[in-house]
Amino acid sequence: MIRGRCWKLGDNISTDHIISGKYKFSAIDNLEAMLPHVLEEVIPEFYKKVAKGDVIVGGKNFGKGSSREHAPRLLKLLGISAVIAKSFAHIFYRNAINIGLPVIVAQTIPEVSETEDIIEIDLANAVVRNVTKGIEEKFKPFPKELMMILESGGIVEYIKKYGVPPWVRSTE
Amino acid sequence: MGLIDTLLSRVIGKEVSPGDIVIIDVDTVYAHDGTAPLVIEVLEKELGVKKLYAADKTYFFIDHSAPAPHVSAAHVHREMRRFASKYAIRLFDVGYGICHQVVVEEGIVRPGMVVMGADSHTPTIGALALYSLGVGSTDAAIAIAYGKQWVRVPPTVNIVISGIPPRGVTSKDIILNIIGELGTDGMLGKAVEFNGDTLKHLSVDSRLTLTNMCTEMGAESAVIPLDEITLKWLEGKGVTPYRYVDYDYKKSEFVEEIVFEVDKMGPVVAAPPDVDNVVGVEEVEKVEVDQVFIGSCTNGRLEDIELAAKILRNRKVHPRVRCIVAPASRRVYVEALRKGYVDILLEAGCIVAPPTCGPCVGAHMGLLAEGEVAVSTSNRNFPGRMGHKNSKVYLSSPAVAAASAVEGRIADPRRYL
Numbered sequence: 001m002i003r004g005r006c007w008k009l010g011d012n013i014s015t016d017h018i019i020s021g022k023y024k025f026s027a028i029d030n031l032e033a034m035l036p037h038v039l040e041e042v043i044p045e046f047y048k049k050v051a052k053g054d055v056i057v058g059g060k061n062f063g064k065g066s067s068r069e070h071a072p073r074l075l076k077l078l079g080i081s082a083v084i085a086k087s088f089a090h091i092f093y094r095n096a097i098n099i100g101l102p103v104i105v106a107q108t109i110p111e112v113s114e115t116e117d118i119i120e121i122d123l124a125n126a127v128v129r130n131v132t133k134g135i136e137e138k139f140k141p142f143p144k145e146l147m148m149i150l151e152s153g154g155i156v157e158y159i160k161k162y163g164v165p166p167w168v169r170s171t172e
Numbered sequence: 173m174g175l176i177d178t179l180l181s182r183v184i185g186k187e188v189s190p191g192d193i194v195i196i197d198v199d200t201v202y203a204h205d206g207t208a209p210l211v212i213e214v215l216e217k218e219l220g221v222k223k224l225y226a227a228d229k230t231y232f233f234i235d236h237s238a239p240a241p242h243v244s245a246a247h248v249h250r251e252m253r254r255f256a257s258k259y260a261i262r263l264f265d266v267g268y269g270i271c272h273q274v275v276v277e278e279g280i281v282r283p284g285m286v287v288m289g290a291d292s293h294t295p296t297i298g299a300l301a302l303y304s305l306g307v308g309s310t311d312a313a314i315a316i317a318y319g320k321q322w323v324r325v326p327p328t329v330n331i332v333i334s335g336i337p338p339r340g341v342t343s344k345d346i347i348l349n350i351i352g353e354l355g356t357d358g359m360l361g362k363a364v365e366f367n368g369d370t371l372k373h374l375s376v377d378s379r380l381t382l383t384n385m386c387t388e389m390g391a392e393s394a395v396i397p398l399d400e401i402t403l404k405w406l407e408g409k410g411v412t413p414y415r416y417v418d419y420d421y422k423k424s425e426f427v428e429e430i431v432f433e434v435d436k437m438g439p440v441v442a443a444p445p446d447v448d449n450v451v452g453v454e455e456v457e458k459v460e461v462d463q464v465f466i467g468s469c470t471n472g473r474l475e476d477i478e479l480a481a482k483i484l485r486n487r488k489v490h491p492r493v494r495c496i497v498a499p500a501s502r503r504v505y506v507e508a509l510r511k512g513y514v515d516i517l518l519e520a521g522c523i524v525a526p527p528t529c530g531p532c533v534g535a536h537m538g539l540l541a542e543g544e545v546a547v548s549t550s551n552r553n554f555p556g557r558m559g560h561k562n563s564k565v566y567l568s569s570p571a572v573a574a575a576s577a578v579e580g581r582i583a584d585p586r587r588y589l
């Protein structure tokens with residue numbers, strides 16, 4: 001069960017909002033150095049305010065723009081435990097699953113949630129709850145392979161455990 | 173079924189439908205200096221893999237910060253060279269050009285292929301009738317290591333473009349008009365296929381602009397079926413299709429079909445702060461411009477440079493404007509040189525840069541200061557994309573860009589054509 005405080009963001013949060021392209025090259029081998037810049041134009045000093053387990057709740061088209069994987073990696077590194085949004089850009093979605101950051105498509109929760117609300121996510125039963133508001137929503141469960149990746153904490157962890165990616169394993 | 177599901181069914185050997193998650197052999201994978209460093213890190217540090225099953229199908233490009241504008245980029249480039257030479261991966265070093273252009277003109281990606289590119293504008297190459305998917309670094313790393321990946325078969329929307337483009341309307345204006353209608357999330361979770369009689373009037377150069385910008389509507393992929401124009405273009409390069417797919421869009425069913433009448437369109441720009449903020453060029457003609465950029469994987473091809481040269485011939489870039497032209501590849505550069513376009517541009521007062529992404533992504537060469545305004549032929553005008561967060565980028569065709577360079581404010585190119 002994931003449980004954390006909500007950070008409510010709007011529609012069209014791009015990977016540039018999450019981490020501007022201008023930092024990408026100056027700190028490629030040191031993600032930590034980029035942390036102070038995460039979402040800096042959206043929530044000033046986000047890196048200081050965020051706490052481990054917090055959940056981001058966005059609107060439509062979350063993670064649009066550049067394919068930079070630094071975006072979900074940095075969110076995870078800051079302690080974000082899941083991102084909920086009405087829809088995701090597909091590269092961000094894949095990247096997040098790959099690094100073991102749950103990404104949940106939901107419609108009601110993004111409507112009703114406010115920053116500071118308490119959010120709970122039950123991945124196994126595909127339910128997301130806004131505890132503060134007392135509202136819950138079912139979401140489409142993850143296909144088996146993707147669930148296995150999330151449970152392992154990312155594709156790299158999965159491969160370390162089983163030797164190959166789940167799809168290679170299932171065709172062997 | 174659109175071309176993408178037909179192709180995927182053919183590759184997998186059984187019929188697939190939109191929404192299916194399938195495992196597929198990837199024919200080509202590529203990454204650039206923005207995404208390859210993390211690919212290398214995932215493969216060497218995180219996974220510690222010994223063998224890369226798809227090393228011979230993998231290509232690296234140094235195009236984003238090329239030549240290196242600072243020491244950390246130089247370090248990244250050196251790492252890429254080291255890794256590529258260790259695993260016998262073909263690397264296109266500084267100066268070859270932008271990945272999406274080079275894979276197309278070198279015949280690396282061919283009709284019928286399944287291609288993953290670690291870049292969001294990978295759908296560009298779908299203009300060559302292939303399945304393209306933009307991915308992140310870890311996805312690319314897994315494809316390189318195992319030669320296989322999962323994909324979710326996207327639902328395809330058929331965008332039918334009909335009519336002859338009027339004077340001053342390029343494929344960039346067509347796609348900006350479309351994005352203006354459909355919005356930046358209009359094709360989210362979907363793939364776009366282009367059909368319609370307008371295609372007969374669009375060269376491969378022009379078509380690559382159409383597919384390139386589908387990313388800005390959230391499309392996962394974009395594709396244009398194989399036709400005489402593409403086949404002829406391939407023939408000129410001595411390239412043949414990789415896989416033949418028996419396909420006729422007229423017999424296909426799509427999740428949706430949207431028709432756009434190109435003959436009713438005019439030249440447009442996408443005003444900041446987003447790509448769907450599309451307005452007729454005449455509505456913004458008073459906006460003064462500090463910089464013009466003609467280049468990128470959207471509009472840095474020969475036809476684009478030709479169009480700019482046509483407008484700038486015997487004219488001068490306005491004294492207030494820095495006009496940077498960066499051919500998308502070395503081949504484009506050489507051809508532009510041979511045809512005399514580079515001379516024309518230099519004499520007009522342009523800065524002709526080496527093939528690079530550079531200004532498009534605010535990586536180097538031509539960053540904008542606070543409050544400055546640029547007209548750019550690239551594909552994104554998000555705040556801060558080309559420099560300071562309070563600088564402004566108007567996206568346009570090369571014709572609008574060149575006319576704006578002459579007048580020092582956003583200008584209607586029809587006066588010059």
Ligand code: SF4
Binds near residue numbers: 236271533
């Ligand atoms: S030219 Fe711009 S959009 Fe195209 S690949 Fe380079 S940085 Fe990306």
